[in-house]
Amino acid sequence: MTTTAPDPEDLTARARIRDAALRHFGEHGFERATIRGIAETAGVSLGLVRHHFGSKQALREACDEHLMKVMHRLHEEAASRPLSGLNPVAAMGPYRDYLARALAEGWAAPFFDEMVRIGVRWFEEAEKDLPEPPDVPARARATVIAAMSLSFTVLTRHVERGLGVSLETTEGQHELLRTLLYVYSHPLLTPEEAATARAALEKGTTTGRA
């Protein structure tokens, strides 16, 4: 059947396998994770994994798909809260590692693109009655912001080391958020600095690479 009725079936073996896969892929990465290990975690035989999902790759795709669903739900839940745009992926438990790996590996494109779209809408809303639009397109800015926001998910370990706290804890999350609030409200460059830098950039080849 596999109509995958979303809610009621979530105790099913199929769902258990999927969840176990999410965890294993997240913890060990796609290659190092083994179907046998996943099966064991799910309390299920090796063959059943193959029965439900055809192959390891297909299992991964099922994980991606499920992740997107969860993300959408989380996003809608958090849509009202004001800070959610800054660090939208904070503390999403077992999914965080998976998402990080998927993003870094180049997968999870729909998720990233969705974040960009959200950002674009946000900018358009915020700038709708500006005298003239910024000279950098909203899409480019949204892309950059999306990448920046996700960096804390992908580079969690390094950020934790730098901050000296675990991002699993709400304390760590607060520390990060406090820093983000500061950084996002204190520009690194003055408009003049940016202008001169940009002029140099536009004018010639600032050595090609910057």
Add this chain to the structure above:
Amino acid sequence: MTTTAPDPEDLTARARIRDAALRHFGEHGFERATIRGIAETAGVSLGLVRHHFGSKQALREACDEHLMKVMHRLHEEAASRPLSGLNPVAAMGPYRDYLARALAEGWAAPFFDEMVRIGVRWFEEAEKDLPEPPDVPARARATVIAAMSLSFTVLTRHVERGLGVSLETTEGQHELLRTLLYVYSHPLLTPEEAATARAALEKGTTTGRA
């Protein structure tokens, strides 16, 4: 100009193997890259790889080490240029993919930490005659900035998709840099927004996750 540092030893078989490994690890990831493939690319037998580096893991570590050296050199070369702090890893050729994978996998910690240290020094220099220091420690801010800066390296594919240009080209680099200049000079939050958000954060538990 044509790169390939003229170190006398850089034509050695050992160096060829290391370079091939850098490329293979970068292109396919650590697990999917095979010693055999690396050996072939280096024009060398399988056993020689093992002879010079003891194991696949050790080979990786040699790559990390070499990467750090190259990074230091590049960094010193670019130390004078003003924009280098923003996007320091731009267009570093074959090393970019490797660095991205290493960072995402949790390796390359010394590299990340070095970037944090550089950022801290930068902040301290820039803020040395401020009436009172910012209430967010420089180290935390430097960590966040480092992660943000590296996000474009780690999430290259997604950023390229969002920007609609290849980051291999100088045109793409310019596009990114232009956007960065804008974002870094236009705060996303007004001081008031940040203050209220922060107050909310400090006061209670804004639901634990933000």
Add this chain to the structure above:
DNA sequence: CGAGCGACTATACATGGGTATAGTTTGCTT
């Protein structure tokens, strides 16, 4: 009842790929 179908298990197969060993060439020192 029985037949068919999906959930599930047990076991086998095949191979990629890291590791290990033995042998060959090259070049340098005494």
Add this chain to the structure above:
DNA sequence: AAGCAAACTATACCCATGTATAGTCGCTCG
């Protein structure tokens, strides 16, 4: 010239792991 170490090759080992097959159980439907 001898000899020795290092650079290098060829080949074998072996097991982890993805894939495939065959079979059992238990349900529902006619």
